[in-house]
Amino acid sequence: MNALETMVKQLSRLPGIGPKSASRLAYHLIKTDPHYNQLLAESIATIQDLIFPCSICGSYTETDPCPICSDPNRDRTLMCVVEQPQDVITIVASGSYNGLFHVLGGALSPLEGIGPDKLDIANLVKRIDEGTFQELIIATNPTEEGDTTAMYLRHVLKGKSLTISRLASGLPIGGDLEYADRLTLARSMRGRVNFKE
Amino acid sequence: MKFRSLGFHNFRNLTDSLIPTDTHHVVLVGNNGQGKTNFLEALYVLCYGSSFRTPHLRDMCTHGKKSFYLSAVVETDDGSNQQLLFRYAQGKREIRIDGKEIRDRRDLIYNIPCIVFSHDDIEFIRGTPESRRRFFDQTMSLYDPLFFDDLRRYRVVLKQRNAAIKEHYHTLIPVYDKQLAIVGMAIQERRKIAVEEFNSIFNSLYSAVAQTNSEMHIMYKPSWDDCKTVDDARDKLAKTLERDKKLQTTASGIHRDQFFVMDGKVNFAQSGSTGQMRLASLIFRIVQIDTYRKKTGKNPILLIDDVLLELDVTKRGLFLDQLGGYSQAFFTFLPEERYFSKIGNSAGLTYSVENGEFLST
Ligand SMILES: [Zn+2]
Numbered sequence: 122m123n124a125l126e127t128m129v130k131q132l133s134r135l136p137g138i139g140p141k142s143a144s145r146l147a148y149h150l151i152k153t154d155p156h157y158n159q160l161l162a163e164s165i166a167t168i169q170d171l172i173f174p175c176s177i178c179g180s181y182t183e184t185d186p187c188p189i190c191s192d193p194n195r196d197r198t199l200m201c202v203v204e205q206p207q208d209v210i211t212i213v214a215s216g217s218y219n220g221l222f223h224v225l226g227g228a229l230s231p232l233e234g235i236g237p238d239k240l241d242i243a244n245l246v247k248r249i250d251e252g253t254f255q256e257l258i259i260a261t262n263p264t265e266e267g268d269t270t271a272m273y274l275r276h277v278l279k280g281k282s283l284t285i286s287r288l289a290s291g292l293p294i295g296g297d298l299e300y301a302d303r304l305t306l307a308r309s310m311r312g313r314v315n316f317k318e
Numbered sequence: 319m320k321f322r323s324l325g326f327h328n329f330r331n332l333t334d335s336l337i338p339t340d341t342h343h344v345v346l347v348g349n350n351g352q353g354k355t356n357f358l359e360a361l362y363v364l365c366y367g368s369s370f371r372t373p374h375l376r377d378m379c380t381h382g383k384k385s386f387y388l389s390a391v392v393e394t395d396d397g398s399n400q401q402l403l404f405r406y407a408q409g410k411r412e413i414r415i416d417g418k419e420i421r422d423r424r425d426l427i428y429n430i431p432c433i434v435f436s437h438d439d440i441e442f443i444r445g446t447p448e449s450r451r452r453f454f455d456q457t458m459s460l461y462d463p464l465f466f467d468d469l470r471r472y473r474v475v476l477k478q479r480n481a482a483i484k485e486h487y488h489t490l491i492p493v494y495d496k497q498l499a500i501v502g503m504a505i506q507e508r509r510k511i512a513v514e515e516f517n518s519i520f521n522s523l524y525s526a527v528a529q530t531n532s533e534m535h536i537m538y539k540p541s542w543d544d545c546k547t548v549d550d551a552r553d554k555l556a557k558t559l560e561r562d563k564k565l566q567t568t569a570s571g572i573h574r575d576q577f578f579v580m581d582g583k584v585n586f587a588q589s590g591s592t593g594q595m596r597l598a599s600l601i602f603r604i605v606q607i608d609t610y611r612k613k614t615g616k617n618p619i620l621l622i623d624d625v626l627l628e629l630d631v632t633k634r635g636l637f638l639d640q641l642g643g644y645s646q647a648f649f650t651f652l653p654e655e656r657y658f659s660k661i662g663n664s665a666g667l668t669y670s671v672e673n674g675e676f677l678s679t
Binding site: 230 | 475477478484485490493494
């Protein structure tokens, strides 16, 4: 059954899908309502035409510029820098932020071949130079790579008249162990003192 | 904490079974190669997710098999039961505590404190400075999660810095220098304190068991010995960058710290006899247990593998006196070996081990 093998192979390339899940999904698709398969296939085929990165901030959108960049009610003195487009959605959903965004497209990691040239830093600098931003919030992930990226941005933006802060990292997700609190506290205390050049 | 039972499937040479271990002492008696150490290794893997004998999990599969699993019921300090599961299959490990999957090993290593006395411990004394550094890192990580986390961070940043050197991302290096300096100096400071604490009891314990007058201590030589502050360490990294570029690696930092075992002014690795070094390595473990107990107020589980073989009866007694409290201990012995009365007389399980089978005696 070549068609089945091909499908299992393609499905198992998806993140989080192993060969077992892939074959379960494939068998499900064989016996499911054909109309559903039609819808799914169409949505997969068109997703990249319908949703693409905003030419200004890099977050996913169906219109260019995205609704956030073109919203006149958002605070244009505030800019939040994130690693991935999904991070924009998370922060917007939190409802606690009313400024603009900039998506870097990752975090610095020479081990994976990601240097400053692979991230959208040039556009960030350009937007800051041409815009009305007064405050920059760096919301990269609380990982070593996220820290490196934040510190590197801090260095690149040195001398610009702009307040730069690093988003405080909360408790790690699922960190329900006693020491997690102690660790996070100790870490953020240290980070607070050290986030300067 | 106490192991109430241990189960294994396709593990080393052990016959698939479920072995009760619900006593304060468990004694395993058998000839070499029968499976005593494998049993201790299984317990260790359930505590830490890795082995003390091999860095490769696949080495632990029964010959000709590609997967294994281990399970245990553990009595926690509050008297309730905990289910532990470790599965290795298709090159991956899966660890569950009470059914819940543990994704970060940090969430496992503070679950059951266990300390192993292994034959290879003598490398702490006569081995490379790296083996002693590993000993101190392990000792400190056992009671200090922040130290464990700092070490992990340091290693990640170090790898990134080395990659940045190799891939010519030179603008990133000052950032890595700063990250290494911050975490590295925090580690260096705590290593200094740990060595002082170690030295405050090491010699008296050693002298008591060896029945000698010695001046045993650890001499700590940090790679950044001349650095007092984070900025000093940053400067040092910046100044030696050209050398690092030539070497294609970071040649200074706490990953190059050295620890020496000294007897007075003499390097003990050169002056000590094999017997003395074996004894000193046992004392290393005793200090590790003692430190853990003082820092956390808890007693660890001990896995004591064959290491008493080379001690005479008097020293064995003295060693056992220094061991202090433990929540549970597993001992291995050879059949002809006379194990000390203190253990032999107390209520505990004894198994004779033959060809991977465990018979209660
Ligand atoms: Zn946009």
